[in-house]
Amino acid sequence: MTTARYRPTWDLALDPLVSCKLCLGEFPLEQMTTITQCQCVFCTLCLKQYVELLIKEGLETAISCPDSACPKRGHLQENEIECMVATDMMQRYRKLQFEREVLLDPCRTWCPSSSCQAVCQLKETDTPLPQLVQCGTCTLEFCSACKANWHPGQDCQENAPLTSFLPGESSSLFKSDEDDAPIKRCPKCKVYIERDEGCAQMMCKNCKHAFCWYCLESLDDDFLLIHYDKGPCRNKLGHSRASVIWHRTQVVGIFAGFGLLLLVASPFVLLATPFILCCKCKCSKGDDDPLPT
Numbered sequence: 104m105t106t107a108r109y110r111p112t113w114d115l116a117l118d119p120l121v122s123c124k125l126c127l128g129e130f131p132l133e134q135m136t137t138i139t140q141c142q143c144v145f146c147t148l149c150l151k152q153y154v155e156l157l158i159k160e161g162l163e164t165a166i167s168c169p170d171s172a173c174p175k176r177g178h179l180q181e182n183e184i185e186c187m188v189a190t191d192m193m194q195r196y197r198k199l200q201f202e203r204e205v206l207l208d209p210c211r212t213w214c215p216s217s218s219c220q221a222v223c224q225l226k227e228t229d230t231p232l233p234q235l236v237q238c239g240t241c242t243l244e245f246c247s248a249c250k251a252n253w254h255p256g257q258d259c260q261e262n263a264p265l266t267s268f269l270p271g272e273s274s275s276l277f278k279s280d281e282d283d284a285p286i287k288r289c290p291k292c293k294v295y296i297e298r299d300e301g302c303a304q305m306m307c308k309n310c311k312h313a314f315c316w317y318c319l320e321s322l323d324d325d326f327l328l329i330h331y332d333k334g335p336c337r338n339k340l341g342h343s344r345a346s347v348i349w350h351r352t353q354v355v356g357i358f359a360g361f362g363l364l365l366l367v368a369s370p371f372v373l374l375a376t377p378f379i380l381c382c383k384c385k386c387s388k389g390d391d392d393p394l395p396t
Contacts, residue, residue, distance in 0.1 A: 124170050125149035136187070141177025143170050151187040154179065158188065158196050161308050202295065213295060214238040215250035220286055220295075233259060290319040302341035304328065327351045 120129035123146040136147045145153075153169050166184065168177040185193050205211045205222055209231070214221045221240035225247055228234070233248035235255075245252060249259035286297045289307040291314075296307060303316040313322040317336050322328070328347060331340040340347065 123149055125153065138168055138177050138179060139183065140180065141168050141170075141173050141175035143168050143173055143177060145169065147187065154184055155188055155192060158192055158199070161199060206294075212236065212247060212250075214241060214243060215245055215288075216241055216243055219243065287316070287319070290314055290321070303331070303336070303339055326354050 121132055121135050121144055122129050123135070124143070125145055126149050128146065130146050134146055134148075135144050136150050137144050150169070154166055157166055166179045167173075168175075168179075181196075184196060188196070205213060210225050210227055212223050212225055214223055216238070219238060219241040221238055223236050223238050225236060226234055231248075233246050235244060235253050236247045237244045246254060246259060251259070285299065286295055288295055289310060289312060291312040292307060292310040294307060294309045296305065298305065298316055304313065304322055305316050306313045313325075314320060315322055315330055315336055317339055318334075320330060320336075322330060328340060328350065330336060331338065331347070342350075
C-alpha cells in the first residue's frame with residue numbers, strides 16, 4: 104500500500120484528480136491509497152471504513168480488494184491494514200485471523216468448554232479418526248471429532264446427541280451456570296460465536312442461522328419472537344416489552360401491507376390478462392405471416 108506525503112495545497116491543484124471506485128468521488132493522489140497486491144486505487148477514507156466494517160462484522164476470510172471486478176483478486180496485507188485502523192481494531196483482526204487458522208488447522212482444535220476456550224494440539228495421523236484430547240489448561244478430556252466427553256469404543260453419534268457438547272447447554276458434560284457464557288457454538292455449523300453485548304437473538308455470520316443465545320433453539324421461522332413469551336427464556340430477549348410490541352407491529356404491518364397490495368392489484372391483473380394474451384396472439388400471428396414477395 105502506498106500513500107503520498109503531504110504537499111502544499113497550491114501544488115495539489117496542479118495534479119489530476121483520481122476517481123474512487125467506492126464513493127465515486129474524485130480526489131488528489133495525496134488522498135488515495137493503492138493496494139500493493141493488485142494496484143487498485145481507492146480514497147483512503149473509503150478503504151479505512153471498508154476494512155473497519157469487515158473487522159467489526161467478524162471477517163470469515165482475508166480482506167479482499169473492495170472492487171468486485173478486480174482482475175488480480177488482490178488482498179490487503181497485514182501491514183496495510185495496520186496503517187489504517189486503530190490498535191484495538193488491529194488486535195481484533197489478529198484474533199479473528201488466529202481463530203480462522205485454528206479452525207482450518209487439522210492438528211489444532213478448541214477446547215469445547217466455554218469457560219476455557221484454549222487451543223489444544225492433536226496428534227498427526229494418516230486417517231482422521233477420533234482421538235482423545237486433553238486440554239492443557241483445564242485438563243478436560245474430550246473427543247476430537249464430536250467434542251463430547253471421551254467415549255472409547257463408541258461412535259460419536261451413539262455417544263452424544265447433536266447438542267450435548269455445545270458449551271452453555273444443559274448437558275451432563277457442561278451442566279453448570281454457563282447459560283450466559285460469552286462464547287458458544289452455532290447449533291447448525293458449530294462455529295464459535297462470541298457475544299459481548301446486545302439481545303439474545305443471534306445470527307451466525309457463517310451459516311446465517313438465527314437462534315436463541317440461552318437455549319440455542321432455532322429462531323429462523325419465529326418472526327414475532329414468540330419464543331421469549333414462555334418457557335425458560337421468558338423475558339430474556341434483552342429488549343423492553345414496548346420495543347418487542349413495536350417490532351411485532353412492524354412485522355404484522357409488512358405482511359398486511361403485502362396482502363392488501365395483492366388484494367387491490369388482483370382485479371387489475373385479471374382485467375389486464377385478456378389484453379396481454381391478445382397482444383401476444385397478434386404478435387405471434389404477425390410472425391407466422393409470410394413475407395410479401
